[in-house]
Amino acid sequence: AQTVTQSQPEMSVQEAETVTLSCTYDTSESDYYLFWYKQPPSRQMILVIRQEAYKQQNATENRFSVNFQKAAKSFSLKISDSQLGDAAMYFCAYRSGDNAGGTSYGKLTFGQGTILTVHP
């Protein structure tokens, strides 16, 4: 079974600064996907960024980027030019590749989450 670990229960950053959230995972699979989700106080689960394991290039979405180190099984999220609206709980999640088996399709394994506070 796969596991996802977020070792930082809480992080804080000043507005306009950069912060990096850590995530490590354990798997024996070679084909998988990784995601970062944002959960604001409204409870919504909002996809921030996604990474396919077969892609060497790190994913970027505007101010959000990842540092994907497949050999080290590390998947950190960097938020640049932090904004007050970035304050939320952030979850790292793992999903097996589509060839892992029909009944495994789409299942997500989540880390424990990191609470991000943004100071004005």
Add this chain to the structure above:
Amino acid sequence: NAGVTQTPKFRILKIGQSMTLQCTQDMNHNYMYWYRQDPGMGLKLIYYSVGAGITDKGEVPNGYNVSRSTTEDFPLRLELAAPSQTSVYFCASIGFFETAPQPQHFGDGTRLSIL
């Protein structure tokens, strides 16, 4: 397009009561999932379904039951509610025909308190 709809949004139950959390999606998705999120924690998979009539257990299925009689609906039933089932429950879905890697589409959650 409503996406994934969960009802109710909040509920308080007494110990030993039963209830059904409703989940419906209008995207014709094959795969549906129920997760629970305990305070300050990540989501854990309770049950999932790969299509109408097919369900299977996830990581934390004890105390719950599910059914999938239609593609659209995936209700989660709690029998004999216990305080340990106090949590926020999320329903999610994904369509196999969507280009990978599509994330799951989440409902807004149901906050359930067992007192």
